[in-house]
Amino acid sequence: MSQADPVFSVVIPTRNEEENALPIAAAVIGEMERIGDTFELIFIDNHSDDRTVELLKDLCARDPRVKLIVNARNFGQMRSPTHGIYQARGRAVINMCADFQDPPELLPRFVERWRSGFDIVLGVRQSEKSSVQLGLVRRFSYWAAATFGDYPIIPNATGFGLYDRRVVQAVAKIQEPEPFFRGMLVETGYSVDTISYIRPERAGGVSNNNFFALLEFALSSLAGMSKRLLRVPLHIGALMLMASLLLLVAGIVAGVLGGRVWPWIVGAIAQAQVGGLFIFLGLMGDQIRLISERTRRTPLVIERERINFTDEA
Template sequence: MLKIPTVSPEITVVIPCRNEELNVEKIAAAVIGQMETVCADFDVLFIENESSDGTIEAIRRACARDPRVKAIINTRNFGQLRSPTHGIFQAKGRAIIGMCADFQDPPELLPEMVRRWRAGTDIVLGVREFEKSSPLHAAMRDMSYSLQRRFGDYPIIPHATGFGLYSRRVVDSIRELNEPEPFFRGLLVETGYKIETIEFHRPPRAAGESNNGFFALLDFALHGLASSSKGLLRAPLYVTFFIGMACVFTLLGALYSMIVGANPRMWLFATLVEGQFGLLFLFLGLLGVHVRLISDRTRGTPLVLERERINFAPED
């Protein structure tokens, strides 16, 4: 007979999901299978972020099959920063593992993460080995890391997506920061607690399609630099990106003019004007982001609003 989860299990595995109908039950079974090899007292918490497929029904089946599987159903899509962080904050484990539902974070690494935590490490992060991607995505990723290293208050760990284990005191420290749009993997570094990494090769998705398109990744990169932004106040940062692309185009035009013996003066003048506007919009965007942060902290906005909880004790 399965042991009913205690109020405070040793480990809670938090799995955010949106449109993961084909993966939910499989990832639950895989995680349970791995955790049972190292831990007798654990639970699994799904946090569902307004799926348009049968993800909620799949979660209900997983919860009905095993009382160690719990779920939080959000009222709407609260984004890829707020919803996963809320799930981590609601976890009861003395250590919390965060991972994706699509098998790109290998469940096979969970036992090693638990062993390192028991040995005294507060944060154990999975770090992807080099993966082949489109030139545009690779350039965007490298630019994001470069900007963060140069201008961020603290460095993030390259190729760490947040997949990992965090001790209870790390999670409590991040909660006290009261970030309205928490860039969690950056906040892990900001806490200053000891971090160990485990390299892994990221496998392809088991099923379904990724929710992270080009603009989702661009948005995530901007959050890493500016901490958070929202609505129209984010628009100047997007304008900066497109002005930067225009600068590259006009510079190429100037180079072509010099190669064919034409006068590149107008091309260079256009590049100068575009660069000035790009810097203007960049600083306007960052200013707007900080204004929004002040507003959100004053409002005390919750990370998410919940519609339903499944398999939680009444006192939870």
């Protein structure tokens, strides 16, 4: 890290946020200027088809502290924000949304907690107004993560928060091609603090997080942070093999008591076959996981252009 690197980096992903891009930039700049330390504001645009990029380019021309990355295509809401975070040069990195549902006025509190010694400071939403379908997806996501995930996640923490530079570097070393960033934060083992807040209404525009987008996000995050899920077939197979042994014992007892033996034997054989199939699937899934972990080298995004980044950045 050079002497010219800023103390703070604020990263804001965008996609079709022409109504919010300039207002969120003004709000964040105002809060960061009140904090008083040097900062950079990085926007990463995930292939908007409105005037978002045009407006942000104009802002970059007027303020060198504002930087812009424009993706060559839509790389999804897991990969694009994470790539933006990896480009940050600050001693602490703040990640937030562009639609004001992550309130900029919390930034000084994040900084205060970080300066008190916490490596990760996350905002936790107290309320989440949504449709029944979206609520079900969120509950399923939290239940699945708690049940099958390798590391606990913090419910209603969307990733809005501040991360020490060491945390970002540790997450980057994992080289996850579909990064579930808020789960990977916990995976690092660094200290976490939380700040509760009431989620404001979206300032303008239409959210990209519909039912299917959130469902895809939930399934991708579960697949990315869960080795246990791949091993579920192994447990099911073991239970079935135990059941086949019980059926076999029951058949022996039935024969001793003068009953029919063959139904129990047939049931034991069928159960053993299904159990063996599940064990095979579990072993194959674990092998696929190991192959994946050994070969993860996929870039998160491909950039079309970047603005206001120096060569050393």
